Amino acid sequence: MTCKIRLSACGVHLFDRTSGMNVLLDEVPVAAEQFSPAPRYLSVALTNACELHCLYCYAPKHAAALNPQNVLAWAVELDAAGCLGVGFGGGEPTAYRRFSQLCSDITQSTSMAVTFTTHGHRLTPDFTESLRGAVHFVRLSVDGIGPTYERLRGKPFASVVRAASLLASLAPFGINTVVNAGTVDELDDVARFAADVGASELLLLPEQPTASTPGISEVDARRLVEWVSTPRAGVRLAISRTGLEAALPVAEALPGEHPLDAHMHVDATGILRPHAYASAGTPVGASIMDAVQALRGAR
Ligand code: SF4
Structure with a gap:
């Protein structure tokens, strides 16, 4: 096992992408000039293309896609600056041409974890095989069960069940669920589904407002908090940073970590943003670390 080391105000962070092990030596003081300059994690929208039409989708609808050579160069630069994962x-990343090759190139050229989030409907046995050894964790989007899923995602539920079974043979994976009026009543069923298909985590995503939807209502948000607060066995729960987590007993892995040290996002036009919902950002030029510093300078 080869651990990657990241230094920050939180301490010395050891990470192994193969096992997913994280160890924080928070008793070890780190001088500010030694802090790893990259964000801990970078999310990347490779393309805006997706054949689904989920009402609550926040991805821009204009055509845009990143150049794979640029993405690889950014990954190498971030890896050297202490980033742990991309x-x-x-x-839909699996709609991106040369997706498997890009994942493989980054895994070969860096010590970062490579992960992706997918609706799963493009996964075939051959495509899944092409990702073997190239990715370390996958997130599969499953909003509700059976007819609820089919109404919200417009695809057969049986197809996403097949996708879960393919992913189970590929790498550790989690289930992502957008929580809204249509899914909040099915969280027990979704958690059971996640456990049954062998997912290691259920990530709850309270629906965010978009041009087409108002986002999760206060009533449904309260129901989500109640559901999460009820102890249950089974799959580990996680929740996106949308404000609701403040009402929950969420474990802070790196207490006090600044949001821009934790995560940044590159959209499909090459703009670096604090997160995927942020309205402003800075274009990434030849060096992504220059853009990281520019974004931090603007805070
Ligand atoms: S699958 Fe994801 S990217 Fe595609 S429309 Fe639905 S939410 Fe948007």
Whole structure:
């Protein structure tokens, strides 16, 4: 096992992408000039393309895609600056040409974890095989079960069940669920589904407002908090940073970590943003670390 080391105000962080092990030596003081300059994690929208039409999708609808050579160069630069992982999304990352090759190139050229979030409907046995050894964790989007899923995602539920079974043979994976009026009543079923298919985590994503939807209502948000607060066995829970987590007993892995040290996002036009919902950012030029510093300077 080869651990990657990241230094920050939180201490010395050891990470192994193969096992997913994280160890924080928070009793070890680190001088500010030794802090790893890269964000701990970068999410990347490789493309805006996606054949689904989820009402609550926040991905821009204009055509855009990143150059794979640029993405690889950014990954190498971030790796040297202490970034621990890159996560691909979109749009739908599996709709990106040369997706498997890009994942493989980054895994070969860096010690970062390579992950992606997918609707799963493009996964075939051959495509899944092409990702073997190239990715370390996958997130599969499953909003509700059976007819609820089919109404929200417009695809057969059986197809996403097949995708879960393919992913189970590929790498550790989690289930992502957008929580809204249509899914909040099915969280027990979704958690059971996640456990049954062998997922290691259920990530709850309270629906965010978009041009087409108002986001999760206060009533449904309260129901989500109640559901999470009820102890249950089974799959580990996680929740996106949308404000709701403040009402929950969430474990802070790196207490006090600044949001821009934790995570940044590159959209499909090459703009570096604090997160995927942020309205402003800075274009990435030849060096992504220059853009990281520019974004930090603007805070
Ligand atoms: S699958 Fe994801 S990217 Fe595609 S439309 Fe739905 S939310 Fe948007």
